Amino acid sequence: NSKIIKQEACAANEGTSISMKNLFFNVPARRNFLKSNAAEMRHIVEEFIRVSMAFPDRFFSLTSNGQEVFHLEAGSSKQRIVQILGSSYNAKLVAVAEDTDYMNISGFIGKPETARKTRGDQYFFVNNRYIKSAYLNHAVNAAFDGMIPKDSFPSYVLYIDLDPAQIDINVHPTKQEIKFEDEKIIYAFVQAAIKHALAQFSIAPSLDFSLNASIQGLDAVNKPFTSDQQQAAVSSSLYKTFSQKHQAHFIEPNEKSDLSSWKDFFKASEGSVIKDEGPASIQLETAIQKNKTTDFTQLIQIHNTYIVATVQKGFLLVHQQLAHERILYEKYSAVAHHMQAATQKSLFPVTLELVGSDAVLLTELLPELQIIGYQIEPFGQNSFVIQGVPADVSAGGMCKQQSIKAGQPMDQKEMSFLVESLFACTTPNINPNGNPTYIEFKEDYLERMFGR
Structure with a gap:
């Protein structure tokens, strides 16, 4: 009750001991502002790590509910x-x-x-x-x-x-x-x-081609290369130009190119041009309104980031990362709001070794992860075992799916699945942050761009 009962000298271990329990037990207004035990423990671990890193030559120990979380011996x-x-x-x-x-x-x-x-x-x-x-x-x-x-x-x-x-x-x-x-x-x-x-440590090249101010003070920069010095260099036995007979490669003189067959350059690529299939294509507006997937048979990936998909009167430019974010968002939102996802047990469970702060964070997120289909159990200090993953996605498929980012190449099957899944969403045109997932280029707009 914030009262000093006794103050006298006593025997104690060297160092500082800080104990926290029953915090704000007699101040309900302050106690109500405390978060969950896991959240408060995470804040304690973060502060503990910062202090212990600042003083590596000191011994630190952290105990929670009778279990030692950290035991850090003094060292470098x-x-x-x-x-x-x-x-x-x-x-x-x-x-x-x-x-x-x-x-x-x-x-x-x-x-x-x-x-x-x-x-x-x-x-x-x-x-x-x-x-x-x-x-x-x-x-x-x-x-x-x-x-x-x-x-x-x-x-x-x-x-x-x-x-x-x-x-x-x-x-x-x-x-x-x-x-x-x-x-x-x-x-x-x-x-x-x-x-x-x-x-x-040979991780990055040590050469730096940026201008260094200290180089400007050298004699080689301040003093010009005189004609006498140039003549002496040319007469030296070390001076050999590329035009001498010992040149490694003979370069043919440049001849005027024959441009008469320039039309043939474009004929070879006609077979790879994506054409509109007419009735097989579906209006984009119809696909969105009826929430049906579009049959995209031929897709092109540009710069490993954008996917070109043809529609009846134009084409779409889809950003693969933003589209994937929308797909995952609606998938997990539906699971979280309606039912718990089914879990596929792993034949060989995977053990995770985490840092103390990450272990506390994962402990706090275990209930939410269980809802979306993950079965993760604590396995000793800062260790966890993944017993199962969502049933509708295999472990390898989940790993590959989660890694779809801008810059990753995709094959025709993966692009088709991504685009079809996007237009099966209730809101396919934006990602969870409100950024557009695709841009539509209509045929009449393209005609105007070419002055037709």
Whole structure:
């Protein structure tokens, strides 16, 4: 009841012990604002991970309901990262270490293959304090540009040490956002440090073809190449032009092309032109109104992202990823609102080893996953066993279906199934976020474009 009963010296273990139980038991108004036990536990785990990563030389332990969730022995930064993120990261970490007069950057970044679809394993620490910074996160993503997919995010744990006078921590109630005196310098240092680390470990090419200001001060740039130097270079035995007889390949002189047979160039492709089948095609409006699938017999994929489908008076340009999002959304919405999906038992159950925060999140989502047909059971500390998947989709089919993204090639059968499934939806023209899934090009519009 917030009363001090006794205050005296006592024997206790070294360190700090924090215990939380019966929170707000005598303040109902505050207690009502608490979320579920799983949600609150997830917040505790997130804060625990941040503090333990900031001080890897300290021992940390977290216990929930009598069960020890984390037992982190004191060690190096890499050991602490492996303890928290899992042993699979042990061989997938690249060290980052750059020391300057202005600031020091250290830590580890994950190799490109550790990139994930979410921003979970991303940690910035400034003077051993966890911060969130979209600006610095952009610097990390820019350093990984071209090495990971556009919809993936790299993993990193970076420590920045600099003069406290260069930062202002009083810009956020929880101190998780800070303001740097010169953000551009921090951005440049972070990006350069990560690029250097990737190049040093032969993950990225170390050659940089961008203009370097330090090169402008070299004598070779400042002093022009005089005619005397040029004549001396030509007379040298090392000077050989491509026009000499020792040239590797003889190049025939360019002759005037014969353009008389230009019409034959287009005859070879006539067999592959998709033609409108007339009665076999169905008006798009009719397909949407009657909620019937259209018989798309021939489809073309462009840039592994768009699907061209012919209709009676024009054609459709379908975005395969947005169309797939609409299909999955209506499928799982129908299951969630009407009945529990049937589950297909797995002959060989799959065991998952998750990070502590991900394990807490999965525990919270187990009831919802069971509704859509997944049977997942806890299997020890941070481990789960997948006993079954939705019955209407096999494990391999589900994996392949979930991976339909922009940039993935598809065969004729897959494209046909995707387009037909799209127009079987109640709202096929937009995805769950409101973006169009296809664009219709009518014949009269095309005629106007060509001035007909």
